[in-house]
Amino acid sequence: MTSAVEFHNVSRHFGPVKAVDRVDLTIAEGSFFAMLGPSGSGKTTCLRLISGFEKPTGGQIRIFGEDVSNTPPHLRNVNTVFQDYALFPHMNVRDNVAYGLMVKGIGRAQRHARAEEMLALVKLDAYGDRKPAQLSGGQRQRVALARALVNEPRVLLLDEPLGALDLKLREAMQDELKALQRRLGLTFVFVTHDQHEALSMADSLAVFNDGRIAQIGSPQDIYDRPATRFVADFVGSSNVLPPALTRALGGPEQWASLRPEATRLAATGPVSGTVTALRYLGSGTRVVIHTGDTEIAALVPAGQPVPAEGATTAIAFEPSALHLMGAN
Amino acid sequence: MTAPAILPARGAADRLTGTFWRRPRLLLVLLITPPLLWLGVVYLGSLFALLLQSFYSIDEFSGVVKEEFTLKTYGELFRAQNLDIIVRTVVMATAVTLACAILAFPIAYYAARYARGPWKAAFYLGVMLPLWSSYLVKVYAWKLILAKEGILGWAAAGTHTSWIIDGILSIPGLEGSSLSTSPFGTFLVFVYIWLPYMILPMQAALERVPNSMLEASADLGATRSQTFRTVILPLALPGVIAGSIFTFSLTLGDYIIPQIVGDSSRFIGLTVYQLQGTAGNTPLAAAFAVVPILIMLVYLTLAKRAGAFDAL
Numbered sequence: 001m002t003s004a005v006e007f008h009n010v011s012r013h014f015g016p017v018k019a020v021d022r023v024d025l026t027i028a029e030g031s032f033f034a035m036l037g038p039s040g041s042g043k044t045t046c047l048r049l050i051s052g053f054e055k056p057t058g059g060q061i062r063i064f065g066e067d068v069s070n071t072p073p074h075l076r077n078v079n080t081v082f083q084d085y086a087l088f089p090h091m092n093v094r095d096n097v098a099y100g101l102m103v104k105g106i107g108r109a110q111r112h113a114r115a116e117e118m119l120a121l122v123k124l125d126a127y128g129d130r131k132p133a134q135l136s137g138g139q140r141q142r143v144a145l146a147r148a149l150v151n152e153p154r155v156l157l158l159d160e161p162l163g164a165l166d167l168k169l170r171e172a173m174q175d176e177l178k179a180l181q182r183r184l185g186l187t188f189v190f191v192t193h194d195q196h197e198a199l200s201m202a203d204s205l206a207v208f209n210d211g212r213i214a215q216i217g218s219p220q221d222i223y224d225r226p227a228t229r230f231v232a233d234f235v236g237s238s239n240v241l242p243p244a245l246t247r248a249l250g251g252p253e254q255w256a257s258l259r260p261e262a263t264r265l266a267a268t269g270p271v272s273g274t275v276t277a278l279r280y281l282g283s284g285t286r287v288v289i290h291t292g293d294t295e296i297a298a299l300v301p302a303g304q305p306v307p308a309e310g311a312t313t314a315i316a317f318e319p320s321a322l323h324l325m326g327a328n
Numbered sequence: 329m330t331a332p333a334i335l336p337a338r339g340a341a342d343r344l345t346g347t348f349w350r351r352p353r354l355l356l357v358l359l360i361t362p363p364l365l366w367l368g369v370v371y372l373g374s375l376f377a378l379l380l381q382s383f384y385s386i387d388e389f390s391g392v393v394k395e396e397f398t399l400k401t402y403g404e405l406f407r408a409q410n411l412d413i414i415v416r417t418v419v420m421a422t423a424v425t426l427a428c429a430i431l432a433f434p435i436a437y438y439a440a441r442y443a444r445g446p447w448k449a450a451f452y453l454g455v456m457l458p459l460w461s462s463y464l465v466k467v468y469a470w471k472l473i474l475a476k477e478g479i480l481g482w483a484a485a486g487t488h489t490s491w492i493i494d495g496i497l498s499i500p501g502l503e504g505s506s507l508s509t510s511p512f513g514t515f516l517v518f519v520y521i522w523l524p525y526m527i528l529p530m531q532a533a534l535e536r537v538p539n540s541m542l543e544a545s546a547d548l549g550a551t552r553s554q555t556f557r558t559v560i561l562p563l564a565l566p567g568v569i570a571g572s573i574f575t576f577s578l579t580l581g582d583y584i585i586p587q588i589v590g591d592s593s594r595f596i597g598l599t600v601y602q603l604q605g606t607a608g609n610t611p612l613a614a615a616f617a618v619v620p621i622l623i624m625l626v627y628l629t630l631a632k633r634a635g636a637f638d639a640l
Contacts (some may be wrong), residue, residue, distance in 0.1 A: 080544070090563060
C-alpha cells in the first residue's frame with residue numbers, strides 16, 4: 001500500500017517550545033487516521049505541517065512520495081476542514097463550496113453545478129442560496145466539508161471538526177464522516193482530543209504527548225496494549241498500576257495497565273482495598289477500590305452483587321489481562 | 329437562623345436598580361434622551377436651517393437675503409465658475425481618498441495581522457500622534473517642507489533628483505513655481521492630514537477577518553492576489569468605505585489647506601467660507617454646502633448597491 005503522508009524526523013520548534021519534536025509517521029492511503037492528544041501536544045501543528053501553514057524546522061514531509069518542503073499550501077492537493085469552519089461570510093453557501101473551483105478559473109455554470117453535487121453529497125441540496133450566518137453549526141460543518149472536498153483532494157485534513165457540535169449531532173456526524181470516507185476512498189487525517197471519537201472512527205491513530213508520538217497503532221492496539229503510562233491514562237479508562245503494585249499482584253516490577261472489564265472482585269487475594277465510589281452505568285456498576293495510593297476500577301456486570309461503599313474487597317483478574325508498559 | 333430569600337434594600341442605589349430591572353426601557357430612555365436632544369436640535373436643526381437658507385436667494389442690487397423659496401440659488405451653482413469649483417473639489421477629494429486608501433492599506437494590514445505588543449502600541453502612537461498636534465502647525469510645516477528652498481527641494485538637489493519635482497511641476501494642471509504653490513502640494517498635504525482617518529477604520533475592519541479565513545482561501549488553492557481580491561478586500565470593504573467617507577468629506581469641506589498650500593484656486597470649503605464671510609451671500613454658501621452632502625449620499629448609495637456593506 002502507498003503511503004499518503006510520511007513524516008521523517010519532523011520537528012517544528014517555536015523558539016524554545018518544541019511543538020513537534022522528531023516525529024516519524026506514515027499514513028496509509030485510503031485510511032482514516034486520527035491524531036489524538038491533549039491540547040498543546042502537537043497534533044494540530046502536525047496537521048498544519050501537512051497543509052503547509054507551518055514549515056518544519058527539521059526533517060522532511062512527503063505527500064504521496066513527493067517532498068513538499070518547498071510547496072506552498074495553495075499548490076498542495078490537500079484540503080482542510082477548519083475547526084471554526086472558516087466559511088466566507090460574504091458569499092452564499094454555493095459560492096463558498098465553489099470557491100476552490102473559482103480560483104482555478106472554472107466557469108460559473110460548471111462550478112455551480114459541481115458545488116450542487118457536493119452539497120447533495122452532504123445532504124444540503126436546498127441550501128445553496130443561504131449565507132453561512134443562516135445555518136446551524138452542524139450545517140456549517142457540512143458546508144465546510146463540501147467546500148474542502150470539491151477540489152477532489154488526495155488527503156482531507158479535519159481539525160477537531162466535531163468539537164463545536166452537541167453530543168447527539170456529533171455522534172451522527174461521526175457515522176456520516178466514516179461512511180463518506182469509505183465511499184470516497186480518500187485518506188482522512190483527523191485531529192481530536194476526544195479518545196472515544198478517535199477510537200471509534202480511526203483505522204489507525206497516533207497518540208501525541210509533548211510534541212512527540214507516544215504510540216501509533218490500531219484502536220485495539222492502543223486500547224488493549226498501551227505502550228506507556230501516558231497512553232493508558234489518556235486513552236482508556238484503564239487502571240494504571242505502579243511497579244510495586246504490579247509486583248504485589250504477581251507481575252514483574254514494572255508499570256502495567258489493567259482494564260476495569262477484566263478486573264473482578266474476590267473475597268481473598270494478594271491485594272485488597274476499600275471501596276470508595278460506586279457508579280451505576282446501567283450495563284453494570286463501576287466500583288472504585290482504594291489500595292495504598294492507587295485507585296483501581298472494576299466493572300461489576302449487572303446482576304452480580306455489588307459491595308457497599310466502605311467495604312473491604314480483594315481484586316482478581318486473568319493473568320493475561322495484565323499489560324506491561326513503559327514508564328513515560 | 330436561616331438567611332431570608334429576599335435581601336433588604338441597602339439604599340437608594342438598590343431601589344433604583346430594582347426600578348430599572350422592573351422597567352428595562354427606563355434606563356435606555358434616560359441614557360439616550362440628552363444625546364438625542366443634542367443631535368436632534370443642535371445638529372440636525374442647524375443642518376435643516378442650512379437647507380432652508382439654500383432655497384432663499386439674494387437680491388443682486390441690495391445684497392439682502394430674500395426669504396422666498398426659489399431654486400435660483402441652486403441654478404447659480406451651474407455657472408461655469410461655480411461648476412469649476414465643484415469639479416475641482418470632487419477631483420481632489422477623489423484623488424486624496426484613493427491615495428489614502430493605497431497608502432493606508434499596507435499599514436493597516438501590518439498593524440491588524442502582524443503587530444503585537446509594543447509594536448501595536450507604536451502603531452497607534454505613530455498614527456495618532458500627528459492628530460494631537462495643531463492642524464495649522466502641520467499645514468505650515470508642510471508649506472516649508474514643500475517650498476522652493478525647503479527640505480524636499482534641498483534633498484532633491486543633493487541627490488540630483490530635482491528633475492522629478494520639475495517634472496511634476498510641468499504637468500498641465502499641476503504647474504507652480506514650487507511644490508508649495510502647486511495643486512500637487514495641496515494634494516500631498518491633504519493626504520498627510522487625513523491619512524489617520526483612513527488607517528484606523530481599515531485596521532479595525534482587517535482585525536475582524538480571522539486568520540483561518542485567509543488560510544482557508546490558500547488551502548482551497550487561491551494565490552495571494554486571489555485571496556486579496558475575493559476574501560480580504562470584500563471583508564475589509566466596510567472599513568475602507570468608512571475611511572473613505574472621512575477622507576472624502578473632510579477634503580470636500582476643508583478651507584484652510586487650499587489657502588496655505590497650492591495655487592490659491594478655490595475649493596468648495598473655501599468658497600463657502602468666502603461667500604458667507606466676505607460676500608455675505610449666505611444662500612449661495614448654503615447651496616454650496618449642500619453639494620458635499622448630496623455627493624456623499626450618492627457615493628453611499630453606489631457603495632451599498634455594489635455590496636460594500638454585505639459583510640457587515
